[in-house]
Amino acid sequence: MAGNLLGGRYRLVEKLGSGGMAVVWRGYDEVLGRQVAIKVPAPGLAADAAFRQRLRAEAQAAARLSHPHLTTVHDYGPSYVVMELVEGTTLSSVLGDGQTLPWQQAAAICAEVAMALAAAHERGIVHRDVTANNVMLTSSGVKVLDFGISALAGEPEPEDPGQMLGTPAFVAPERLRQADVTPAVDVYAVGILLYRCLRGALPWAAGDTEELFTAHLWLTPTELPDDPDLPDELRQLCYECLAKEPADRPDSAELATRLSTLAGSAVISVLPATSAAREETKTNVLAWQGTQAERPKRKRRTALVAIAGTAAVLAASGAAMSSADRPRPQWHEPVAAAEPPPAACHVTFQVTRDDGANFAANVTVQSTETGPASQLRFPWPGDQHMTQAAAAHWDQSGREVVVQPNPGQQRIELSGTYSALNALPASFAWNGSSCTSTLVGAPAVVLVAEESDSSGKGKGKGKGRGDDHEDDD
Incomplete structure (x- = not known):
């Protein structure tokens, strides 16, 4: 397909990664004259209506x-x-087998992940x-990548056992119970990331996928x-x-603030990759069932779904999960509509200048509640x-x-001014009421120098995928 022209303007240049459902290419926009990343169906799926629908949903969510x-x-x-072409190194390739990061850098990385999730x-x-x-x-x-299996908050998990998606090592316990989708599942995944950066392993010793799901549901994490x-x-955060109950976890905005405070002036750099990415970070498709006899005995818990068989790789990016031993949940209308719910105010925060030490921003407040x-x-x-x-009185106490x-x-x-981290604010309040917000960074095109493999041949990485790592999509 190299050299093909899509939509009359996007030239496929170099394949960057591939998975069960999609292939990501380095492309060139011949109209605007810039490099881009292009996701296309894997061979055999170009005419698949379900895949095209999922691709469109991903594009709409990210847009x-x-x-x-x-x-x-x-x-x-x-x-x-x-999509924009993002070049650098995936966190999985940096961590490799048992690698850790200094706690300041781990906190800084997870803080920026939490900032991105808070916006979503x-x-x-x-x-x-x-x-x-x-x-x-x-x-x-x-950069947080791949909204291929994103969902609206409040949606139920699919009843079809072949449609529930996710990566086993990062699946929140409530998803295994087929609870409705909430932002807390992403916070749980950030907890796994943070733990992995600090300890060099998952929070539990799990030899296979069955043990992984059991650990998510029941086991206390091994102490850091x-x-x-x-x-x-940081340890407590x-x-x-990783709390089993979603209500016991901080929300993503609070998490971003607390992690940023702990990180201080830590700088996130494009770290060199180590050995191949760990298996636990790869997205697989797993068909699984559980029985009452396989249920571990734990206090104050209502259900456990264990895995009865090994993984069956299907053409999708996720982990297919089902529970044959309990009634399937009934469909409920999503609690979140396509547009954000009405709020007392809306803040648009747009960075207009950032030279690495000094910055400027325009802040616009839209609210009917105004006064002197x-x-x-x-x-x-x-x-x-x-x-x-300009045109305002202001005061700063600490970070507030x-x-x-x-x-x-x-x-x-x-x-x-700043010395290390000019991250965008994660939350705003106008006259004491929480505001929705739109965050816009300073316009820039950032391309990281291509890495070289042992033969000296350049190896580009786009959208987080290199030739030596399979695309999770």
């Missing part, structure tokens, strides 16, 4: 989001999606496949290393994310320090900023 730590969708065709959750979108293979480290920070340098706050004492509050996730806010616009002023031009 609704705007955040520096999320990949941007440029275009969609009947059998392809065109605010729009009612749950990723459902946050894994080390879907986190890319680039020269501009983290007794390292005096590891802050107790990791355990909170109206205030906008938000926390800086990084180490930013305000220096000026309070801005009081002049009467009748809803657009604020602010500026500041």
Whole structure:
């Protein structure tokens, strides 16, 4: 297919990765003259209506989001999606077999993952496949990839055992009970990522997929290393994310703020890859069932679904899971509509300048609740320090900023400085009420120098996939 022209403008240049359902190519947009990433069906699926529907759903979900730590969708065709070309190193390839990261860098990476998820959750979108293979480290920070199996918050998990999708090592326990989809499943996955970065292994010793699912449902994580340098706050936060009950986990915005505070001025770099990515990070399709006799005995738990057989690889990106021993859940209408629910206010935060030490941003507040004492509050996730806010009074205490616009002023031009992390705020409050928000980073095109393999031949990586790693899609 190399050299093929899609939609009259997108030239396929080089295959970057492939999986059971899709192939990702490095492409070239001949109209705008830029490199792009193009996802197309795997051989044999080009005419598959279900796949085209899933591809379109992925494009629509990603196109609704705007955040520096999320990949941007440029275009969609009947059998392809065109995205920004993200080059760097996947977190799974950095961690390799048993590798760990300094706790400051682990916290910084997971903070930016949580920031991206907070933006998605605010729009009612749950990723459902946050894994080390879907986190890319680039020269501009983290990019969260692949919304191929995302869902609206409130949707039920599919009743069909061949349709429930996910990566076994990162599946939240409530998904195994077929509860409705909530943002808490993504927070659980970030907890797995953080634990993996700090300890070099999963939170439990699991020899196969059956043991993995049992661990998700019942087992307490193995304690993190007794390292005096590891802050107790980070250790506790990791355990909170891994709580069995969704209500016991922090939400993604809170998680982003707490991790950013702990990370301080840690810098995320494009780290070199180690050995091949660990098997636990790969997305498989598994058909499984459970019986009452296979259920471990645990207190205060209502159900367990264990795996009766080995994996059967199907043409999809996920883990197919079912429970034959309990009534299937009834369909409920999603609690989140296609557009975000009404809020007391909406804030648009747009970075207009960032030179690596100084930044400027336009902040627009849309609200019917205005007055001479109206205030906008938000926390800086990084180490930013305000220096000026045009047409407003302002104050910064620690990371929290309070801005009081002049009467009748809803657009604020602010500026500041930073030394390491200029992450976008994850939450805003106007006169004490939480706001929805749109976050826009400074426009930039970032291409990381291609890595070289042992033969010296260049090996490009786009959308988190290199020739030596299969695309999870």
